[in-house]
Amino acid sequence: MNTKYFLFPNINPIFLKINKINIYWYSILYLINFLFIINIFKIKNIKKNNNLLYYCFIGLLLGGKIGYIIFYHISDFIKNPIILIKLWEGGMSFFGGLIGTIIVLVIYAYKKKKNFLLLTDSIVPIVPLGIGMGRIGNFINSELWGKVTNVSWAFIFPNSIEKDLIYIQKNLKYKKLFIQYGNLPRHPTQIYEFFLEGIFLFFILNVIFKKNFFVGYKSSLFLLFYGIIRFFVENFREPNIQFYFFYYYFTIEQFFSILMIIFGLIIFYKKLNNKI
Numbered sequence: 001m002n003t004k005y006f007l008f009p010n011i012n013p014i015f016l017k018i019n020k021i022n023i024y025w026y027s028i029l030y031l032i033n034f035l036f037i038i039n040i041f042k043i044k045n046i047k048k049n050n051n052l053l054y055y056c057f058i059g060l061l062l063g064g065k066i067g068y069i070i071f072y073h074i075s076d077f078i079k080n081p082i083i084l085i086k087l088w089e090g091g092m093s094f095f096g097g098l099i100g101t102i103i104v105l106v107i108y109a110y111k112k113k114k115n116f117l118l119l120t121d122s123i124v125p126i127v128p129l130g131i132g133m134g135r136i137g138n139f140i141n142s143e144l145w146g147k148v149t150n151v152s153w154a155f156i157f158p159n160s161i162e163k164d165l166i167y168i169q170k171n172l173k174y175k176k177l178f179i180q181y182g183n184l185p186r187h188p189t190q191i192y193e194f195f196l197e198g199i200f201l202f203f204i205l206n207v208i209f210k211k212n213f214f215v216g217y218k219s220s221l222f223l224l225f226y227g228i229i230r231f232f233v234e235n236f237r238e239p240n241i242q243f244y245f246f247y248y249y250f251t252i253e254q255f256f257s258i259l260m261i262i263f264g265l266i267i268f269y270k271k272l273n274n275k276i
Contacts, residue, residue: 005154005155005156005181005185006155007155008142008155008156008157008158011025011142013025013142015028016028024141025140025141026092026134026138026140026141029134029136029137030130030133030137032133033129033130033133034053036129037053037130052108052119052123053123055104055108056104058104059101059102059105060100060101061092061097062100063096063097063101063103064092064093064094064096064097065092065093066096066100067092067094067096067097067099068092068093070093070096071093071096071252094131094134094230095253095256105119117216117219117267117271121212121215121216121219124218124219124221124222125206125218126202127222128197128198128199128201128202131193131198132197132198132199133198135190135191135193135194135198136190136194138190139190142157142158143159143190144189144238145157145160145187145189145238146187146188146192146237146238147186147187147236147238148174148184148185149185149187149236150185151185153188154187155185155186155187155188156181156182156183156185156186157183158182158183160183160186161182163238164183164184167184189233189238192233193230196229196232196233197226197230197233200229201222201225201226201229204221204225205218205221205225214271215271216268216271217268217271220264220267220268220271221264221268223261223263223267224260224261224265225264226257227259227260227261228257230253230254230256230260231254231261234251234253234254234257237253
């Protein structure tokens with residue numbers, strides 16, 4: 001068994017501490033990404049939807065935070081509901097953020113009498129940048145790591161010890177490795193997602209499929225490719241056992257990924273045939 005693994009770098013997840021308020025790198029990275037995207041819109045001279053970015057950002061934050069609490073920390077919320085407004089502490093759910101953003105876009109399109117898919121087409125090409133930033137934040141926080149593995153590029157995450165202790169009870173062959181490192185080696189799924197959901201997806205939407213052939217084209221491609229990528233990566237990620245679906249075959253993230261793929265295919269097919 002390989003015993004040469006990457007040790008997680010000693011990174012303080014807290015960027016700044018003001019009195020009793022901790023501002024995490026995760027939150028700072030989201031802010032940097034938002035400012036960067038605003039500048040991209042200015043460079044591309046997309047002024048007519050400039051305010052929409054601010055609305056989407058609010059929907060992303062609220063939806064992401066609410067989704068994070070519902071999916072992963074509902075018991076903590078029941079004990080202390082104030083964690084809902086502690087946005088500076090990080091903690092976001094991609095699918096919660098996606099739902100929040102979609103709600104904002106639907107309301108905006110209805111009030112401004114604009115085409116919903118035309119709006120999403122203008123936004124989705126830059127979404128992978130935000131996803132990539134979020135994955136860097138996950139890595140800095142040493143969270144959302146992957147399953148136990150012995151691949152040579154595995155990482156030793158110090159805060160996985162609780163899961164590690166449960167794992168070695170059923171897999172005694174890893175006990176010696178646990179004693180040696182104090183933790184078990186795991187897939188660095190945050191890095192996988194940074195490259196696949198961030199860089200690779202950005203390349204797909206802005207280079208390979210740069211031209212928008214019809215309204216909804218970019219939106220359908222985003223739903224389709226993100227869904228496929230996320231479903232794939234979930235096979236390497238440590239799952240939340242309480243959120244399995246279909247007799248423990250799929251995680252909740254894979255369930256939402258399947259929905260994204262289905263909606264992506266429906267939009268692509270119907271718009272291609274001018275049915276919506």
